[in-house]
Amino acid sequence: MDIKISFKVNEAVFLRDPEKSDLGRTIIKNSIDLINNLGFEAFTFKKLAIEMGTAEASIYRYFENKHRLLLYIISWYWKYMDFLLDFQLQNLTDQKIKLKTIIRLLTHELPIHTGGLDYNIKFLNQIVITESSKVYLVKEVNEINKSEVFKPYKELCAKIATVITAYNKKYAYPKSLSSTIIEAAHHQQFFSQHLPRLTDVTPKNKNEFACLFIENLVFGVLG
Amino acid sequence: MDIKISFKVNEAVFLRDPEKSDLGRTIIKNSIDLINNLGFEAFTFKKLAIEMGTAEASIYRYFENKHRLLLYIISWYWKYMDFLLDFQLQNLTDQKIKLKTIIRLLTHELPIHTGGLDYNIKFLNQIVITESSKVYLVKEVNEINKSEVFKPYKELCAKIATVITAYNKKYAYPKSLSSTIIEAAHHQQFFSQHLPRLTDVTPKNKNEFACLFIENLVFGVLG
Protein backbone atom coordinates (compact mmCIF):
# COMPACT_ATOMS: atom_id res chain seq x y z
CA MET A 1 0.00 0.00 0.00
CA ASP A 2 1.49 3.27 -1.11
CA ILE A 3 -0.02 5.93 1.11
CA LYS A 4 0.49 9.59 0.27
CA ILE A 5 0.45 11.58 3.45
CA SER A 6 -0.84 15.08 3.26
CA PHE A 7 -2.18 17.47 5.85
CA LYS A 8 -4.70 20.21 5.50
CA VAL A 9 -3.12 23.42 6.68
CA ASN A 10 -5.56 26.20 7.61
CA GLU A 11 -6.59 28.09 4.47
CA ALA A 12 -5.90 31.44 6.06
CA VAL A 13 -2.19 30.67 5.81
CA PHE A 14 -2.02 30.63 2.02
CA LEU A 15 -3.60 32.37 -0.95
CA ARG A 16 -3.58 29.24 -3.09
CA ASP A 17 -3.13 25.76 -1.65
CA PRO A 18 0.44 24.64 -2.42
CA GLU A 19 -0.49 20.98 -1.95
CA LYS A 20 -2.76 21.18 -4.98
CA SER A 21 -0.26 21.88 -7.74
CA ASP A 22 3.19 20.91 -8.83
CA LEU A 23 4.36 24.49 -8.59
CA GLY A 24 2.95 24.74 -5.06
CA ARG A 25 4.71 21.59 -3.91
CA THR A 26 7.93 22.74 -5.52
CA ILE A 27 7.64 26.03 -3.65
CA ILE A 28 7.42 24.22 -0.32
CA LYS A 29 10.16 21.74 -1.13
CA ASN A 30 12.57 24.45 -2.30
CA SER A 31 11.64 26.77 0.55
CA ILE A 32 12.64 24.14 3.07
CA ASP A 33 15.98 23.69 1.33
CA LEU A 34 16.61 27.40 0.94
CA ILE A 35 15.50 28.52 4.41
CA ASN A 36 17.75 25.85 5.82
CA ASN A 37 20.62 27.14 3.70
CA LEU A 38 20.23 30.87 4.17
CA GLY A 39 18.32 31.22 7.40
CA PHE A 40 14.90 32.84 7.43
CA GLU A 41 16.16 36.45 7.52
CA ALA A 42 18.23 36.14 4.35
CA PHE A 43 15.63 34.02 2.58
CA THR A 44 13.60 35.95 -0.02
CA PHE A 45 10.97 35.10 -2.61
CA LYS A 46 13.29 36.44 -5.28
CA LYS A 47 16.05 34.00 -4.34
CA LEU A 48 13.51 31.19 -4.11
CA ALA A 49 12.17 32.04 -7.57
CA ILE A 50 15.66 31.99 -9.07
CA GLU A 51 16.41 28.68 -7.33
CA MET A 52 13.21 27.22 -8.78
CA GLY A 53 13.57 28.82 -12.18
CA THR A 54 10.23 30.53 -11.86
CA ALA A 55 9.02 34.09 -11.40
CA GLU A 56 8.79 35.88 -8.09
CA ALA A 57 5.17 36.79 -8.87
CA SER A 58 4.26 33.11 -9.11
CA ILE A 59 5.24 32.58 -5.49
CA TYR A 60 3.26 35.61 -4.38
CA ARG A 61 0.17 33.91 -5.79
CA TYR A 62 0.59 31.20 -3.18
CA PHE A 63 1.74 33.17 -0.17
CA GLU A 64 1.23 36.76 0.91
CA ASN A 65 4.78 36.97 2.24
CA LYS A 66 7.63 34.87 3.54
CA HIS A 67 6.27 34.91 7.08
CA ARG A 68 3.12 33.14 5.87
CA LEU A 69 5.21 30.63 3.98
CA LEU A 70 7.18 29.86 7.14
CA LEU A 71 3.92 29.59 9.05
CA TYR A 72 2.74 27.07 6.47
CA ILE A 73 5.88 24.97 6.79
CA ILE A 74 5.79 25.04 10.58
CA SER A 75 2.06 24.24 10.67
CA TRP A 76 2.64 21.36 8.33
CA TYR A 77 5.35 20.12 10.65
CA TRP A 78 3.10 20.26 13.71
CA LYS A 79 0.39 18.37 11.84
CA TYR A 80 2.91 15.76 10.79
CA MET A 81 4.18 15.52 14.38
CA ASP A 82 0.62 15.15 15.59
CA PHE A 83 0.06 12.34 13.12
CA LEU A 84 3.26 10.55 14.12
CA LEU A 85 2.33 10.92 17.74
CA ASP A 86 -1.07 9.29 17.20
CA PHE A 87 0.65 6.59 15.26
CA GLN A 88 3.32 5.88 17.84
CA LEU A 89 1.07 6.15 20.89
CA GLN A 90 -1.38 3.69 19.39
CA ASN A 91 -1.83 0.60 21.56
CA LEU A 92 0.40 1.96 24.30
CA THR A 93 -1.25 1.80 27.70
CA ASP A 94 1.57 2.68 30.09
CA GLN A 95 1.47 6.47 30.46
CA LYS A 96 5.17 6.59 31.28
CA ILE A 97 6.05 4.89 28.03
CA LYS A 98 3.69 7.25 26.23
CA LEU A 99 5.49 10.25 27.70
CA LYS A 100 8.87 8.82 26.81
CA THR A 101 7.68 8.24 23.27
CA ILE A 102 6.52 11.86 23.05
CA ILE A 103 9.80 13.20 24.38
CA ARG A 104 11.72 11.02 21.98
CA LEU A 105 9.69 12.35 19.05
CA LEU A 106 10.16 15.96 20.15
CA THR A 107 13.90 15.71 20.54
CA HIS A 108 14.91 13.66 17.52
CA GLU A 109 14.72 13.94 13.82
CA LEU A 110 11.35 12.78 12.68
CA PRO A 111 11.29 9.28 11.25
CA ILE A 112 10.77 9.33 7.52
CA HIS A 113 7.50 7.65 6.79
CA THR A 114 7.86 5.59 3.66
CA GLY A 115 5.67 6.85 0.87
CA GLY A 116 4.76 10.46 0.39
CA LEU A 117 6.94 13.22 1.81
CA ASP A 118 9.27 14.65 -0.73
CA TYR A 119 10.29 17.27 1.84
CA ASN A 120 13.73 17.03 3.38
CA ILE A 121 12.91 16.03 6.95
CA LYS A 122 16.43 16.72 8.24
CA PHE A 123 16.20 20.30 7.00
CA LEU A 124 12.63 20.65 8.20
CA ASN A 125 13.78 19.62 11.63
CA GLN A 126 16.53 22.22 11.67
CA ILE A 127 14.10 24.89 10.50
CA VAL A 128 11.69 24.05 13.28
CA ILE A 129 14.50 24.29 15.84
CA THR A 130 15.80 27.61 14.60
CA GLU A 131 12.87 29.40 13.03
CA SER A 132 9.61 28.11 14.49
CA SER A 133 9.28 30.63 17.30
CA LYS A 134 9.53 33.44 14.75
CA VAL A 135 6.04 32.64 13.52
CA TYR A 136 4.46 33.83 16.75
CA LEU A 137 7.10 36.15 18.22
CA VAL A 138 5.80 39.06 16.15
CA LYS A 139 3.91 42.23 16.88
CA GLU A 140 0.84 41.04 14.95
CA VAL A 141 0.48 37.81 16.95
CA ASN A 142 -3.02 38.64 18.23
CA GLU A 143 -4.23 39.53 14.77
CA ILE A 144 -2.72 36.40 13.22
CA ASN A 145 -4.04 34.22 16.02
CA LYS A 146 -7.64 35.23 15.26
CA SER A 147 -7.61 33.21 12.04
CA GLU A 148 -6.74 30.09 14.05
CA VAL A 149 -3.53 29.42 12.17
CA PHE A 150 -1.73 28.41 15.36
CA LYS A 151 -4.23 25.60 15.90
CA PRO A 152 -1.86 22.74 14.97
CA TYR A 153 0.57 23.84 17.67
CA LYS A 154 -2.21 24.28 20.20
CA GLU A 155 -3.69 20.89 19.38
CA LEU A 156 -0.37 19.13 19.73
CA CYS A 157 0.16 20.93 23.01
CA ALA A 158 -3.30 19.87 24.21
CA LYS A 159 -2.67 16.28 23.19
CA ILE A 160 0.58 16.10 25.12
CA ALA A 161 -1.13 17.78 28.06
CA THR A 162 -3.70 14.99 28.08
CA VAL A 163 -0.99 12.38 28.46
CA ILE A 164 0.65 14.43 31.19
CA THR A 165 -2.61 14.56 33.10
CA ALA A 166 -3.21 10.85 32.57
CA TYR A 167 0.22 10.19 34.06
CA ASN A 168 -0.31 12.49 37.04
CA LYS A 169 -3.82 13.71 37.69
CA LYS A 170 -2.71 16.12 40.37
CA TYR A 171 -0.25 18.06 38.27
CA ALA A 172 -1.53 21.61 37.90
CA TYR A 173 0.24 22.82 34.76
CA PRO A 174 -0.12 20.21 31.99
CA LYS A 175 -0.39 22.67 29.12
CA SER A 176 2.44 24.89 30.29
CA LEU A 177 4.63 21.86 30.85
CA SER A 178 3.70 20.71 27.39
CA SER A 179 4.59 23.99 25.67
CA THR A 180 7.72 24.23 27.80
CA ILE A 181 9.03 20.83 26.77
CA ILE A 182 8.29 21.54 23.12
CA GLU A 183 10.18 24.83 23.27
CA ALA A 184 12.93 23.42 25.49
CA ALA A 185 13.38 20.56 23.05
CA HIS A 186 14.20 23.14 20.39
CA HIS A 187 16.31 25.38 22.58
CA GLN A 188 18.37 22.63 24.09
CA GLN A 189 19.04 21.17 20.66
CA PHE A 190 20.01 24.60 19.32
CA PHE A 191 22.16 25.40 22.33
CA SER A 192 23.91 22.05 22.31
CA GLN A 193 24.72 22.64 18.64
CA HIS A 194 25.79 26.29 18.83
CA LEU A 195 26.04 27.58 22.41
CA PRO A 196 26.96 24.51 24.45
CA ARG A 197 27.86 26.50 27.57
CA LEU A 198 24.15 27.11 28.04
CA THR A 199 23.73 23.37 28.45
CA ASP A 200 25.32 20.38 30.15
CA VAL A 201 25.92 18.57 26.91
CA THR A 202 29.00 16.38 26.57
CA PRO A 203 30.64 15.23 23.36
CA LYS A 204 29.45 11.73 24.17
CA ASN A 205 25.75 12.40 24.62
CA LYS A 206 25.39 15.16 22.02
CA ASN A 207 22.58 13.54 20.07
CA GLU A 208 20.75 12.20 23.07
CA PHE A 209 21.27 15.20 25.29
CA ALA A 210 18.01 17.11 24.83
CA CYS A 211 16.07 13.90 25.24
CA LEU A 212 17.87 12.93 28.45
CA PHE A 213 17.48 16.36 29.94
CA ILE A 214 13.78 16.64 29.17
CA GLU A 215 13.00 13.13 30.35
CA ASN A 216 14.71 13.92 33.61
CA LEU A 217 12.81 17.19 33.81
CA VAL A 218 9.38 15.76 33.06
CA PHE A 219 9.62 12.77 35.38
CA GLY A 220 11.22 14.97 38.00
CA VAL A 221 8.20 17.25 38.06
CA LEU A 222 5.54 14.62 37.55
CA GLY A 223 7.05 12.04 39.84
CA MET B 1 23.97 58.94 47.22
CA ASP B 2 23.01 59.24 43.58
CA ILE B 3 24.53 56.28 41.82
CA LYS B 4 24.53 56.12 38.05
CA ILE B 5 24.38 52.54 36.98
CA SER B 6 26.00 51.61 33.74
CA PHE B 7 27.24 48.37 32.30
CA LYS B 8 30.02 47.69 29.90
CA VAL B 9 28.66 45.83 26.95
CA ASN B 10 31.21 43.95 24.85
CA GLU B 11 32.82 46.33 22.35
CA ALA B 12 32.27 43.95 19.47
CA VAL B 13 28.55 44.75 19.65
CA PHE B 14 28.86 48.41 18.68
CA LEU B 15 30.98 50.64 16.47
CA ARG B 16 30.92 53.55 18.89
CA ASP B 17 29.94 53.15 22.55
CA PRO B 18 26.41 54.54 22.94
CA GLU B 19 26.88 55.01 26.69
CA LYS B 20 29.53 57.62 26.03
CA SER B 21 27.50 60.31 24.28
CA ASP B 22 24.12 61.96 24.48
CA LEU B 23 23.33 60.85 20.96
CA GLY B 24 24.27 57.29 21.84
CA ARG B 25 22.08 57.22 24.92
CA THR B 26 19.23 58.77 22.96
CA ILE B 27 19.59 56.04 20.34
CA ILE B 28 19.21 53.32 22.97
CA LYS B 29 16.35 55.05 24.77
CA ASN B 30 14.40 55.66 21.56
CA SER B 31 15.19 52.22 20.20
CA ILE B 32 13.61 50.61 23.24
CA ASP B 33 10.49 52.72 22.78
CA LEU B 34 10.30 52.14 19.05
CA ILE B 35 11.06 48.41 19.02
CA ASN B 36 8.39 48.02 21.67
CA ASN B 37 5.95 49.96 19.49
CA LEU B 38 6.66 48.45 16.09
CA GLY B 39 8.19 45.08 16.88
CA PHE B 40 11.71 44.26 15.76
CA GLU B 41 10.79 43.31 12.18
CA ALA B 42 9.13 46.64 11.38
CA PHE B 43 11.73 48.65 13.28
CA THR B 44 14.25 50.42 11.01
CA PHE B 45 17.10 52.88 11.49
CA LYS B 46 15.29 55.29 9.20
CA LYS B 47 12.21 55.34 11.43
CA LEU B 48 14.39 55.64 14.51
CA ALA B 49 16.25 58.58 12.97
CA ILE B 50 13.00 60.37 12.17
CA GLU B 51 11.70 59.69 15.69
CA MET B 52 14.90 61.17 17.13
CA GLY B 53 15.17 64.03 14.68
CA THR B 54 18.59 62.90 13.54
CA ALA B 55 20.06 61.37 10.41
CA GLU B 56 20.05 57.68 9.61
CA ALA B 57 23.79 57.83 9.02
CA SER B 58 24.35 59.00 12.59
CA ILE B 59 22.86 55.77 13.91
CA TYR B 60 24.99 53.70 11.57
CA ARG B 61 28.02 55.24 13.23
CA TYR B 62 27.01 53.49 16.46
CA PHE B 63 25.69 50.18 15.19
CA GLU B 64 26.42 48.14 12.12
CA ASN B 65 22.77 47.13 11.79
CA LYS B 66 19.57 46.73 13.77
CA HIS B 67 20.46 43.21 14.83
CA ARG B 68 23.55 44.54 16.59
CA LEU B 69 21.48 47.24 18.25
CA LEU B 70 19.06 44.62 19.55
CA LEU B 71 22.00 42.55 20.73
CA TYR B 72 23.24 45.60 22.63
CA ILE B 73 19.89 46.17 24.30
CA ILE B 74 19.51 42.51 25.24
CA SER B 75 23.10 42.28 26.50
CA TRP B 76 22.54 45.37 28.57
CA TYR B 77 19.45 43.76 30.03
CA TRP B 78 21.30 40.58 30.98
CA LYS B 79 24.02 42.63 32.62
CA TYR B 80 21.42 44.58 34.56
CA MET B 81 19.68 41.34 35.53
CA ASP B 82 23.01 39.93 36.68
CA PHE B 83 23.61 43.02 38.80
CA LEU B 84 20.14 42.87 40.36
CA LEU B 85 20.64 39.21 41.06
CA ASP B 86 23.91 39.82 42.92
CA PHE B 87 22.20 42.60 44.79
CA GLN B 88 19.17 40.58 45.80
CA LEU B 89 21.01 37.37 46.61
CA GLN B 90 23.42 39.22 48.89
CA ASN B 91 23.26 37.97 52.49
CA LEU B 92 20.85 35.18 51.60
CA THR B 93 22.01 31.81 52.85
CA ASP B 94 19.02 29.57 52.28
CA GLN B 95 19.44 28.15 48.77
CA LYS B 96 15.70 27.68 48.38
CA ILE B 97 15.07 31.36 49.04
CA LYS B 98 17.85 32.19 46.61
CA LEU B 99 16.19 30.14 43.90
CA LYS B 100 12.82 31.72 44.60
CA THR B 101 14.39 35.15 44.38
CA ILE B 102 15.92 34.26 41.02
CA ILE B 103 12.64 32.93 39.65
CA ARG B 104 10.83 36.02 40.87
CA LEU B 105 13.35 38.25 39.09
CA LEU B 106 13.11 36.27 35.85
CA THR B 107 9.34 36.33 35.73
CA HIS B 108 8.52 39.87 36.77
CA GLU B 109 9.19 43.31 35.54
CA LEU B 110 12.57 44.40 36.80
CA PRO B 111 12.45 46.71 39.78
CA ILE B 112 13.44 50.23 38.83
CA HIS B 113 16.58 51.07 40.69
CA THR B 114 16.41 54.67 41.80
CA GLY B 115 19.00 56.80 40.11
CA GLY B 116 20.36 56.17 36.66
CA LEU B 117 18.30 54.27 34.12
CA ASP B 118 16.45 56.52 31.79
CA TYR B 119 15.40 53.46 29.81
CA ASN B 120 11.78 52.37 29.98
CA ILE B 121 12.05 49.15 31.96
CA LYS B 122 8.48 48.06 31.20
CA PHE B 123 9.23 48.25 27.49
CA LEU B 124 12.63 46.66 27.92
CA ASN B 125 10.97 43.78 29.66
CA GLN B 126 8.51 43.28 26.82
CA ILE B 127 11.31 43.44 24.28
CA VAL B 128 13.25 40.78 26.11
CA ILE B 129 10.18 38.53 26.20
CA THR B 130 9.37 38.93 22.52
CA GLU B 131 12.67 39.67 20.78
CA SER B 132 15.56 38.30 22.82
CA SER B 133 15.77 34.90 21.20
CA LYS B 134 16.12 36.58 17.80
CA VAL B 135 19.66 37.64 18.70
CA TYR B 136 20.91 34.07 18.60
CA LEU B 137 18.35 32.28 16.42
CA VAL B 138 20.17 33.35 13.28
CA LYS B 139 22.26 31.58 10.68
CA GLU B 140 25.40 33.48 11.71
CA VAL B 141 25.20 32.41 15.37
CA ASN B 142 28.57 30.61 15.35
CA GLU B 143 30.30 33.56 13.75
CA ILE B 144 28.70 36.05 16.16
CA ASN B 145 29.43 33.83 19.13
CA LYS B 146 33.17 33.95 18.44
CA SER B 147 33.34 37.58 19.53
CA GLU B 148 31.94 36.61 22.93
CA VAL B 149 28.94 38.89 22.66
CA PHE B 150 26.67 36.27 24.24
CA LYS B 151 28.78 36.29 27.39
CA PRO B 152 26.28 38.19 29.57
CA TYR B 153 23.65 35.54 28.92
CA LYS B 154 26.11 32.72 29.51
CA GLU B 155 27.33 34.30 32.73
CA LEU B 156 23.85 34.77 34.08
CA CYS B 157 23.09 31.19 33.15
CA ALA B 158 26.24 29.99 34.91
CA LYS B 159 25.40 32.02 38.00
CA ILE B 160 21.93 30.53 38.26
CA ALA B 161 23.41 27.09 37.64
CA THR B 162 25.68 27.59 40.65
CA VAL B 163 22.70 28.21 42.88
CA ILE B 164 20.92 25.19 41.42
CA THR B 165 23.93 23.02 42.22
CA ALA B 166 24.22 24.49 45.70
CA TYR B 167 20.58 23.55 46.29
CA ASN B 168 20.94 20.04 44.92
CA LYS B 169 24.45 18.72 44.38
CA LYS B 170 23.23 15.62 42.64
CA TYR B 171 21.27 17.33 39.91
CA ALA B 172 22.92 16.58 36.58
CA TYR B 173 21.70 19.44 34.38
CA PRO B 174 22.15 22.76 36.21
CA LYS B 175 23.02 24.82 33.14
CA SER B 176 20.30 23.37 30.95
CA LEU B 177 17.76 23.87 33.70
CA SER B 178 19.02 27.41 34.04
CA SER B 179 18.68 28.25 30.35
CA THR B 180 15.36 26.44 30.27
CA ILE B 181 13.84 28.49 33.07
CA ILE B 182 15.11 31.72 31.54
CA GLU B 183 13.55 30.85 28.19
CA ALA B 184 10.42 29.39 29.75
CA ALA B 185 10.00 32.56 31.81
CA HIS B 186 9.77 34.47 28.53
CA HIS B 187 7.64 31.97 26.69
CA GLN B 188 5.15 31.47 29.45
CA GLN B 189 4.78 35.23 29.87
CA PHE B 190 4.33 35.65 26.12
CA PHE B 191 1.90 32.75 25.86
CA SER B 192 -0.16 33.87 28.84
CA GLN B 193 -0.43 37.30 27.21
CA HIS B 194 -1.15 36.21 23.64
CA LEU B 195 -1.73 32.46 23.30
CA PRO B 196 -3.20 31.43 26.66
CA ARG B 197 -4.29 27.99 25.45
CA LEU B 198 -0.63 27.03 25.45
CA THR B 199 -0.62 27.60 29.20
CA ASP B 200 -2.71 26.95 32.30
CA VAL B 201 -3.04 30.61 33.13
CA THR B 202 -6.26 31.82 34.74
CA PRO B 203 -7.60 35.38 34.80
CA LYS B 204 -6.86 35.45 38.52
CA ASN B 205 -3.21 34.47 38.44
CA LYS B 206 -2.25 36.17 35.17
CA ASN B 207 0.63 38.21 36.58
CA GLU B 208 1.91 35.53 38.87
CA PHE B 209 1.39 32.63 36.51
CA ALA B 210 4.85 32.24 34.97
CA CYS B 211 6.42 32.53 38.42
CA LEU B 212 4.13 29.90 39.95
CA PHE B 213 4.68 27.49 37.09
CA ILE B 214 8.43 27.80 37.10
CA GLU B 215 8.72 27.54 40.87
CA ASN B 216 6.69 24.37 40.74
CA LEU B 217 8.86 23.10 37.90
CA VAL B 218 12.19 23.88 39.53
CA PHE B 219 11.38 22.49 42.95
CA GLY B 220 9.67 19.54 41.34
CA VAL B 221 12.87 18.57 39.55
CA LEU B 222 15.31 19.53 42.27
CA GLY B 223 13.21 18.21 45.15
Added chain:
DNA sequence: ACATTAATGATAGTAATACTATTATTTAAA
Protein backbone atom coordinates in the same frame (compact mmCIF):
# COMPACT_ATOMS: atom_id res chain seq x y z
C1' DA C 1 42.69 81.63 22.89
C1' DC C 2 43.55 78.98 18.91
C1' DA C 3 44.37 74.97 16.30
C1' DT C 4 43.30 70.28 15.79
C1' DT C 5 40.49 66.47 16.01
C1' DA C 6 36.29 64.20 16.55
C1' DA C 7 31.30 63.92 16.33
C1' DT C 8 27.20 65.21 14.11
C1' DG C 9 23.93 66.89 10.49
C1' DA C 10 22.48 67.17 5.89
C1' DT C 11 22.19 65.27 1.70
C1' DA C 12 22.82 61.87 -1.99
C1' DG C 13 23.16 57.63 -3.87
C1' DT C 14 23.00 52.35 -4.62
C1' DA C 15 21.64 47.62 -4.46
C1' DA C 16 18.39 44.68 -2.60
C1' DT C 17 13.79 43.76 -0.70
C1' DA C 18 8.95 43.40 -0.71
C1' DC C 19 5.78 43.82 -3.05
C1' DT C 20 1.79 45.04 -7.33
C1' DA C 21 0.42 45.19 -12.11
C1' DT C 22 0.15 43.80 -16.95
C1' DT C 23 0.06 40.90 -20.66
C1' DA C 24 1.22 36.81 -23.25
C1' DT C 25 1.29 31.92 -23.10
C1' DT C 26 0.39 27.46 -21.54
C1' DT C 27 -2.51 24.04 -19.16
C1' DA C 28 -6.67 22.14 -17.44
C1' DA C 29 -11.73 21.76 -17.15
C1' DA C 30 -16.47 22.16 -19.09
Added chain:
DNA sequence: TTTAAATAATAGTATTACTATCATTAATGT
Protein backbone atom coordinates in the same frame (compact mmCIF):
# COMPACT_ATOMS: atom_id res chain seq x y z
C1' DT D 1 -13.32 22.90 -28.57
C1' DT D 2 -14.18 26.69 -26.02
C1' DT D 3 -13.38 28.92 -21.82
C1' DA D 4 -11.31 29.66 -17.74
C1' DA D 5 -7.50 29.26 -14.82
C1' DA D 6 -2.59 29.06 -13.89
C1' DT D 7 1.88 30.38 -15.05
C1' DA D 8 5.79 32.91 -17.23
C1' DA D 9 7.89 37.09 -18.46
C1' DT D 10 8.53 41.60 -17.69
C1' DA D 11 8.13 46.10 -15.53
C1' DG D 12 7.61 49.12 -12.02
C1' DT D 13 7.29 51.30 -7.09
C1' DA D 14 8.17 52.25 -2.29
C1' DT D 15 10.95 50.91 1.32
C1' DT D 16 15.04 48.94 3.42
C1' DA D 17 19.72 48.59 4.36
C1' DC D 18 23.21 50.35 3.77
C1' DT D 19 27.84 53.71 2.09
C1' DA D 20 29.87 58.10 0.89
C1' DT D 21 30.68 63.03 1.02
C1' DC D 22 31.16 67.32 2.98
C1' DA D 23 29.91 71.19 5.86
C1' DT D 24 29.14 72.39 10.65
C1' DT D 25 29.44 72.08 15.47
C1' DA D 26 31.48 70.57 19.77
C1' DA D 27 35.30 68.95 22.48
C1' DT D 28 40.27 68.76 23.55
C1' DG D 29 45.05 69.92 23.99
C1' DT D 30 48.65 73.23 24.34
